[in-house]
Amino acid sequence: MLNQFKAIIQYLLPKQLLTSIFGWLAKKRLGKVTTWLIIGFSKLYKINLDEAKLSNAKDYQTFNDFFARELKDGTRPIDDTANVVVMPADGVLSQFGSIQANQLLQAKGHFYSLESLLACHPDMIKFFTNGSYATTYLSPKNYHRFHMPCDGILREMIYVPGSLFSVSQATTQGIPNIFARNERVICLFETEFGPMAQILVGATIVGSIEVQWEGVITPPRDGIMKRWTYAGEVKLTKGQDMGCFKLGSTVITLFASNTIEFSSDLKIGNTTRVGRKLAERI
Known part of the structure; x- marks a missing residue:
């Protein structure tokens, strides 16, 4: 029942508009506001920024930079076994x-x-x-x-x-x-x-x-x-x-x-x- 309710909400939401608004905001340089948002988002979702090449929230100029963050070399080792x-x-x-x-x-x-x-x-x-x-x-x-x-x-x-x-x-x-x-x-x-x-x-x-x-x-x-x-x-x-x-x-x-x-x-x-x-x- 809960999943059905969530599905109905999805049909009703202005998805394109929400995505456009969020995309516009995410690429804005908002200084301390961006930093606070990244810190809050990281705490809410338990994101380990220590894995990232830029591990300090202050180092990201936009929210998009944070979303697209790269990880430190070796953080995700690749299985190089043949086949x-x-x-x-x-x-x-x-x-x-x-x-x-x-x-x-x-x-x-x-x-x-x-x-x-x-x-x-x-x-x-x-x-x-x-x-x-x-x-x-x-x-x-x-x-x-x-x-x-x-x-x-x-x-x-x-x-x-x-x-x-x-x-x-x-x-x-x-x-x-x-x-x-x-x-x-x-x-x-x-x-x-x-x-x-x-x-x-x-x-x-x-x-x-x-x-x-x-x-x-x-x-x-x-x-x-x-x-x-x-x-x-x-x-x-x-x-x-x-x-x-x-x-x-x-x-x-x-x-x-x-x-x-x-x-x-x-x-x-x-x-x-x-x-x-x-x-x-x-």
């Missing part, structure tokens, strides 16, 4: 497993289709039908940068406009097809494991999605699908920083059929950490 795929983000493993034909599990009782998630891109649908997926949810308390699960060469990126529903546990259980309804950035890589996609899902108050090779992808939010293609000039290594959310959201990682096997100790609800083992080659 191992690593976790792309700090957060919670909300779902993982096999894509049944073209269906992915969102939450108990809720499935969504590969076609809707991938904006009906015919080649990508073919690549990942009967493949594997892992959904990592980043809450406001988490480190907000996302990383490569394996070495890869970027081949294509697509921005898909959409809504900005919250992607918390309550709303994923209460709002059908939420990941395919929200705005998202789809990054397709060629890897030693075959095709791999990282899908960066927007959400309420996520003021921005940014990637290393193109900068800020959203905003602006003009409702137009955009596509970039690459000829091998963007190469990323396992564990490398891909970009960031300006507040938490969700990363969905896709692999083709019969290429990886998830670690036997993984469970839904597990805490994830960048660089830890997620899966290995079959």
